[in-house]
Structure formats: structure tokens, C-alpha cells
Amino acid sequence: MAEEYRDLYYHQPLYNDRHDSATNGFTFSGSSSSAYTQNASLTADSSFHNLQMLDPSYTRFTEFLHGSNDNNTLSGAFGISRTSSSEAFSRVKDEQKSVVVGTGDFVGGNETPATPNSSISSSSAEVVGNEDSSKNQKENPMKEAMEDGEDSSKKETKTKKKGEKKQKQPRFAFMTKSEVDHLEDGYRWRKYGQKAVKNSPYPRSYYRCTTQKCPVKKRVERSFQDPSIVITTYEGQHNHHVPATLRGNVAGMLSHSMLTPSLSLQDGPIFPQDLLLQIPHIYNYGTAGSTSNFYQQTLTPFEQLQLPDYGLLQDIIPSAFPKQET
DNA sequence: CGGATTTGACCCGCGC
DNA sequence: GCGCGGGTCAAATCCG
Secondary structure (H helix, E strand, O other): OOOOOOOEEEEOOOOOOOHHHHHHOOOOOOOOOOHHHHHHHHOOOHHHHHHOOOOOOOOOHHHHHHOOOOOOOHHHHOOOOOOOHHHHOOOOOOOOOOOOOOOOOHHHOOOOOOOHHHHHHHOOOOOOOOOOOOOOOOOOHHHHHHOOOOOHHHHHHHOOOOOOOOOOOOEEEEEEEOOOOOOOOOOOEEEEEEEEOOOOOOEEEEEEEOOOOOOOEEEEEEOOOOOOEEEEEEEOOOOOOOOOOOHHHHHHHHHHHHHOOOOOOOOOOOOHHHHHHOOHHHHHHHOOOOOOOOOOOOOOOOOOOEEOOOEEHHHHOHHHOOOOOO
8 A cells, every 4th residue: 555655754843933943943854853753764774675766866855846857956955965964954953853754765774874864865756657546647538528629738638548557756745743734835736626535534635736737736634643734745746946926935035044054056957945845844934924833842753643545654664663553 | 807716526446 | 346435627616
């Protein structure tokens, strides 16, 4: 069942104060001392092999994020390396724990010793070339019957070819402690569906990037085990920049507060904001400030978190969970 | 009025 | 083959 979540990022943003801490508290997977990170590091070994990247081109978090295979890596964007990421996030507060559990390359055990810091920078997104269940693109005979001319563009995206299985887009999931379901991430999304989730009282919402031709989708749902946790799953890669008309111009904020320090941007276009924008809790800083206690303080140990569709995390990352059953 | 959301129907893959 | 569950569509509705 753990077919897709090759990368799972668990964020535990803990903003004790207000906005400022948001930037300061950027702890991607920072130097947090939480048990979560420890767990995260645990995931770094053995049993992750089968969860490792399938596509070496996506060896970095950002690459996945932006769908580029150039040097747009998170570490690159922040001028950090897998082993020195802590530098970039030195401002991380102790209480601000963000958990990033990857199931990709970084956790793959290659070089993920026990430093969750490195994990993120080397994280990779799942890239499943030929996945089995690809239901994204389906044909719609009904509509076809009704209209076939003008609607072709729409169908073109979903009616590739009968036999030709739709390629699975790389995805990764965030688990974010948040009171709001749909975390602001800088992109414009249009909700196109909502479904009840089995074994969960909380529905799952489906969003599509509103930018033309951008294939990115995301699903948002709440963990039924810990309702305060929102699981956001991104699928696909944006082929465009973050819309400039962001509320509060978060992109600017981010680039200023985050990119200034030690960012040795490498060649090639980099959209640092994209990285950050993928970190909902960070991004929310700019938009959800009004909310009183937007963020909670603690994160349910992720061994208790249930992943959508894929069962418990320990099912996916057995090594991270010595022994424990549902 | 146009864009976004809601929501029930439909499609599809998978397991039994 | 059938039922289930997940994902998507699109008409209806909402909202600024």
C-alpha cells in the first residue's frame, strides 16, 4: 500500500510568538532536538531501501518541488550542503521543531546518519514512472459524447491513451500542525473535489494549481488520529513561478529573510520561494497571522500518525518503529 | 458577472 | 464479476 509516499515530510512548526518567529523558526528539519527528528533519523537506515527514489534525477527536495533537475536544490538555494545545513538554520530555536521525515533518498540511508538536517536537503521526491493506479487521467466518455471539440484540451490531459498508464507525478506529503486545512503555500489553488476518507471523519480536499498548464495538484486532509495535523500532499511540479500577487508578498518576505544569509545561489533559475512555499507553516506566516493560536505546540509522535491511503507510517518505515502495532 | 466552491455522479483500479 | 475506495468532473451554487 505504501506505493507512493516515497517522501514524507513531517513538519512541526512551533511558533511560540508571532510572525517574527516564523522566519527565525524556519527549521526545515533543523537542529531540532525533538524525538521526532530522532525518529526521523531512525528512518534513515535499512528498510528504506525500497522506499528510495526511483528517479535519481530527483535527488533533492527542491528539484522535486519545482520539477527541475538542475541545481535548484534546497541545499543549493540556501547555500548549504547536506552536512552543513545546520548552518543555514542555525537560528532554529529549540522549541521549534519541525519534523521532516523523508522516505526518499535522504532517508534512503545513503548518507543520512543521524542528522535530520541533512535529510531535507537531500530529500527526494518520489518519482514513479509507471505507477499502477493512476486515476488522474481518466477518460470521460460521458463528456466526450457531449462535447469533443473544444473540450479536447481538457481531455487531452486525462485521455492520454487508453492503455498508456498515466505517469505518476512525484509527490511528497507534509504533515503540519495547523488549525486551518488549506495552508497557504503561495500558489493559487482551485478546489475541484472533496471526498470522505475511509477510516477518517475528516474529508480530503483536492486542489489543482490554477495556473494554466500547471499540472500540480495537492490533497489536503486532516489526520484523524491527530486532528490538529494537516496532511498536505503535493503531486507534480510547478512549471511556473509563484504568482506575484501574493497576499502580503510573502515571496518577497521570504527571499529577504531567508535567502539573504548564506545563500549561494547556483546557476540556473532558482525559485527559493518555491521551496519555502512548500513549507506551509512558514508560508502561513504571511497570511494567517491573525489567527490566534494558529499553531499548536506539540506534534503527535508520528508513529501514531496515519498516512492517508498508506496506512501507518511504520508500515512504510518499519525500521523507524521498532515494534508497535496499530 | 466571473471566478471559486460545493457536491453528487461518474470513472477507474484493485482486491476478493 | 463485483464491490469498494480513491480521484475527477461538472452543474449548481456561492461570493466578492
